[in-house]
Amino acid sequence: MKSKIVVVGSGKVKKINIGKNLPLVFIGGPCAIENKDHTFFMANKINKICKELKINWIFKACYDKDCRSSINSFHGVGKDEGLRILEEVRKEFGIPVTSDFSDTAWAKATGEVCDLVQIPAYLCRQTSILRVAAMTKKPINIKKGQFMSPWNMKNSIRKIEDFGNNKIILTERGTFFGYNMLVNDMKALEIMSEDGYPVCYDATHSIQMPTSMGNISGGQREYIPGLVRAATASGINALFMEVHNNPKNALSDANTVLHLKYLKNVLFQAKTIHKLRLDIFKKFGKDNVK
Amino acid sequence: MLNKNQLVKDVMLNLNEFPVVKSNCLLKEALDKMNNSNLGILCIINSNQTLKGILTDGDLRRKLISEQKPFSAFFSEDAINLAINKPIIIKDNFSLKKAVVCMEKNSIWDLPVINNKNKLVGLLHLHHAIKVLLGL
Numbered sequence: 001m002k003s004k005i006v007v008v009g010s011g012k013v014k015k016i017n018i019g020k021n022l023p024l025v026f027i028g029g030p031c032a033i034e035n036k037d038h039t040f041f042m043a044n045k046i047n048k049i050c051k052e053l054k055i056n057w058i059f060k061a062c063y064d065k066d067c068r069s070s071i072n073s074f075h076g077v078g079k080d081e082g083l084r085i086l087e088e089v090r091k092e093f094g095i096p097v098t099s100d101f102s103d104t105a106w107a108k109a110t111g112e113v114c115d116l117v118q119i120p121a122y123l124c125r126q127t128s129i130l131r132v133a134a135m136t137k138k139p140i141n142i143k144k145g146q147f148m149s150p151w152n153m154k155n156s157i158r159k160i161e162d163f164g165n166n167k168i169i170l171t172e173r174g175t176f177f178g179y180n181m182l183v184n185d186m187k188a189l190e191i192m193s194e195d196g197y198p199v200c201y202d203a204t205h206s207i208q209m210p211t212s213m214g215n216i217s218g219g220q221r222e223y224i225p226g227l228v229r230a231a232t233a234s235g236i237n238a239l240f241m242e243v244h245n246n247p248k249n250a251l252s253d254a255n256t257v258l259h260l261k262y263l264k265n266v267l268f269q270a271k272t273i274h275k276l277r278l279d280i281f282k283k284f285g286k287d288n289v290k
Numbered sequence: 291m292l293n294k295n296q297l298v299k300d301v302m303l304n305l306n307e308f309p310v311v312k313s314n315c316l317l318k319e320a321l322d323k324m325n326n327s328n329l330g331i332l333c334i335i336n337s338n339q340t341l342k343g344i345l346t347d348g349d350l351r352r353k354l355i356s357e358q359k360p361f362s363a364f365f366s367e368d369a370i371n372l373a374i375n376k377p378i379i380i381k382d383n384f385s386l387k388k389a390v391v392c393m394e395k396n397s398i399w400d401l402p403v404i405n406n407k408n409k410l411v412g413l414l415h416l417h418h419a420i421k422v423l424l425g426l
Contacts, residue, residue: 151367152366
């Protein structure tokens with residue numbers, strides 16, 4: 001299958017190409033938009049790191065966390081306030097922004113602000129969600145459901161294509177292994193890439209232990225760097241990580257977000273391995289094991 | 291009674307009588323089509339009706355042995371990925387005798403039939419051909 005390049009960003013923000021043989025792109029930010037000041041603080045910090053490492057990146061933060069374990073958990077600042085903040089981040093830093101959406105009624109507004117529209121993993125096969133995402137005409141980052149096999153994602157791809165959008169990124173974020181536990185099958189990255197669309201690895205959700213702590217999800221973030229190395233060596237086009245300056249007090253995904261202080265190190269490793277992988281292919285040719 | 295001048299197009303199955311799918315068809319959908327037709331062959335075409343490949347029972351048998359994927363992964367494959375991309379074909383205005391000789395020479399039972407514009411127009415299936423030839 002011919003590989004496709006997805007371009008994220010338009011207008012005054014930086015246009016970022018994601019695809020085969022291109023530099024690794026980072027998609028990251030706090031899980032949720034907590035408030036404007038914190039969102040700007042995180043965007044600024046990450047932007048500095050990415051500039052220093054010369055990594056193209058897309059700012060990610062969600063305005064509505066509709067799949068929290070508990071009714072009492074922070075749900076988000078809401079669509080209108082959240083999108084306003086994302087729009088300001090976009091203008092201030094000149095970088096593309098992304099958020100997911102969980103309700104068909106939110107898609108249009110999300111697509112009007114976000115350069116990349118994200119589909120939550122739990123909703124990755126919901127036809128009505130995929131339809132309205134496709135209708136935004138924006139690139140779509142679809143998270144592979146934890147309950148989905150990588151080859152079955154083709155059905156979701158076909159739905160989006162059928163609705164007239166072929167700007168798709170597929171993100172691996174772990175697969176259920178019994179109850180309250182995810183594992184990563186690195187083969188999934190290669191399998192999902194067989195359809196030609198760019199593939200992304202979500203390292204911070206991959207170490208999640210879904211709702212393992214009764215009313216919230218747990219996580220084993222000590223495994224984030226190792227999994228990032230494994231996924232990058234395996235072959236990805238983008239790396240997704242949620243980052244926070246104070247994980248303990250993060251309003252969403254406190255047990256899985258990467259502390260900001262580790263971001264530079266992890267991104268440096270990812271960039272280095274990604275480049276090395278491309279160099280190896282240049283020197284020795286592509287894998288040809290039958 | 292045997293008619294030596296009989297042409298392929300007089301005997302072939304028409305497009306609605308054998309399984310034909312588009313090139314983005316999943317293997318599961320392709321197998322359903324094959325099962326419904328009771329034929330061991332499926333033709334894959336593009337939007338211009340040009341033949342892109344064929345998939346036969348034998349191709350599937352060989353793939354099942356050579357690629358040890360879970361069945362669910364096989365079912366989600368694009369049928370075209372498992373297909374023969376340059377199958378042996380025959381023109382619709384060729385004689386039936388020539389077609390049967392071709393089948394005999396290549397040990398095959400089915401021949402996709404194309405017209406002068408290289409569009410798929412039918413399928414010559416040996417059983418049907420014999421029936422016609424024998425007037426059954």
